[in-house]
Amino acid sequence: MATESKPATRRAGAFDIRMIIALLVGVYGVVLTIMGIGFTTDADLAKAADVNINLWAGIGMLVFAILFVVWAKARPLQVPTEQPESGDAPPAGE
C-alpha cells in the first residue's frame, strides 16, 4: 500500500554502532596480533601459562570485527523518515 515509489528510508551514514564496535575491536585485534607475533618474550609466555594470549586474543578480535562489519554491510541501518508502514521491505538488521 505504498503510495510513494521511493522507500521511506535513508542510510544512516557513518553512525552505525556496529561499525564503531568493529573499529575498536579490530584495531585492538591488529595491535595484539602484531604484539603476539613480533614482541612476545619468553617471560611473557611463562607468565601466561605458555599461552600466547596476545596472538590468540588478537586473532579472535579480528574475526569478531570482521563478522560485525559483514553484519553491518549485509543489513544496513534503515532510518524511517516517514511513518514506517511498508511490510514488503526486507527485515532490518536487528
Added chain:
Amino acid sequence: MHVLAEANLRLNASAIDYVLLAFYFVLVLGIGYLARRQVSSSLDFLLSGRSLPAWVTGLAFISANLGAVEIMGMSANGVLYGLPTVHYFWIGAIPAMLFLGIVMMPFYYGSKVRSVPEFMRRRFGKPAHLVNGVSFAAAQILIAGANLFLLASVVNLLLGWPIWLSIVIAAVIVLSYTALGGLSAAIYNEVLQFFVIVAALLPLTIVGLVKVGGWQGLVDKVTGSPGGSEQLHSWPGDNLTGFGNNFLSVLGLVFGLGFVLSFGYWTTNFVEVQRAMASKSMSAARRTPIIGAFPKMLVPFIVIIPGMIAAVTVSEYVQDKQVLLDGGDAPTGVTPNNAILLLMRDLLPNGMLGVAIAGLLASFMAGMAANLSSFNTVVTYDIWQTYVKKDRPDGYYLRLGRRVTVVGTVLAIGTAFIASNSGNILNYLQDLFSFFNAPLFATFILGMFWKRMTPAAGWIGLVLGTASAITVWGLSQAEILGLTGQGISFVAAGTAFVVDVVVSVGVSLATKPKADKELVGLVYSLTPKETRTHDETGENAGWYRKPGLLAGIVLILTIGLNIIF
C-alpha cells in the same frame, strides 16, 4: 591499629597499553559527539526518541548493571563463596528479566510513560510518585558516586594516579558524552562497553583456566583450599546465605533473592526499565530484557570463575584465603575485591593488559553513565516538569536535561569524595537504598493487576514496607536478630514485600479507588488487548523476534545451567 602491608597491585603498564586505553576513550567521546546530531527534543535526549533496536537496548540493559560494583563485587564473591555466587545471575536476575519483558513491559511501554515514577504518578497519584521519584534520584547520585570512587581507587592502585585526579577526569569524560548525546550516547557506549568488558575478561578467564590445568584442575585446587567442595556446587549455597540449613538456604535463595530482591530490582528500577523504554516498538521493548538475559546467563563465567581461579593461584590469596573467609584482614593486604586486578597482574602480558584495563574502566563508566542518564530524566520530567515549571516549550526541558546532567555529575563527585574519606557510610547508605526496591515491586504488581488498589494504599504501602525493611536491617546490625551474611538482605526484603502487600490491601479496602477510566492502559483488566500486545509484522516478524519464545529458550537454558552446576 596496626598497619597492614600494602598489597602490590601496581601493573606494569607500558606505552602500548596506554595507547590502547587512549584509543578506547577517543571512541567513547566520539560516540557522544555523533549521538548529539540525533538530539532535537527533550524526548530524544532523555529517552533516545524511542528509536533504538532491541539488540542495542538489550545489551545496554545488561551493561548498565555491569558496573564497577558488579564486576569487583561478584568476583570477590567468587573468591569467598565460589560457584554459589551464580545465584545472583541465574536466580537473582534471569526470572525477573523475563517477567519484566513478558508481563510488565506492555504496561510500561504501552502507557507511553517516560519513566517508572511517572507510571507511579498515573497509577497512584502524587504522594507515591514523590516517594518513588525522590528516593530514586537520591539513590542514583549515591551509586554514581560509589562507582566513581571505586574507579578512582582502582586507577590509583593500577597506575598510581592520585584519587582526586581520577575522580575528576572520569567524571568529566562521562559528563561530556552524556551531556552531549543524552541517553543515546549512554546506551551506545554501554553496548561498546559490553564488548570491551568481554574482550578483557574472556582471555583472562581462558589463560587462568589453562594455568590451573583446565576445569578439572580448578575443581581439584578449590576442593583442596579453605572453603572446600562446597564452593563447587551452586545449590544449596549455605555458605552464601549464611543460614546453615540446606532447606532454609534454598528457600532464602528462591524467595528472598530470586523473588523479592531481584524482581524488585529488575522490574522497577528505572535505570534498567529506561533502556527498554528507549526501544523503537512494543515488540522491541518486550525483547529488550529477554535478549539481555542471554549474555546475563554467561557473565558469571567471566566474572565469578576468574575470582575462583584467583583464589587458588594468586599467591596472596593462597596464603590468606582462610583469613578472608573468616572475615579478617589479610596480612598481605589484599581484599577479595582485588581478585580481577591480581589475576591481571599475574597473567597478562603488555598489550592484552591494556585491553583489560580498558575493559575495567569501561565497566566503571558504564555504571556511572547509566545512573546519570536516568537521574536526569527523573529530575527533569518527574520533579521539575511535574512540580516546579509545568508548561514550558520542549526546548526548555532539553536545556534543563543537559544542566541537570552537569549538576548530577557535580553531586556524584561530592559523594565520591565523601566515600574516599569514609567508605563505610556509603556502604550503609547503599544497603538502605536497596530497601526501597523490595516494596516497590509489591506495589507495582498489585497496582497492575488489582484495579481496586487505591492511591493512598500506593504510598502508605511503600513507606511502611521500606520502614519494615530498615527495621529488620537495623535489628540485625545491632545483633538483636541472629542473621549474618547475605541472609540479612533476603529477610529484610521479604519482610518489606509482605508488609507492603498486607498494608496495601488493608488500606485499599478502607479508601476510595480511582475511577476505571483513569486507569486504562495501567491496569491489566482495564487495558484493551490491542494496546497490550505487539505487532508481529514487518520488522517484528520471525520466530526469533517473538518475546514469548525467546523467554522460553532462556528459561530452558537457565534450568540446564542450574542442573549442570
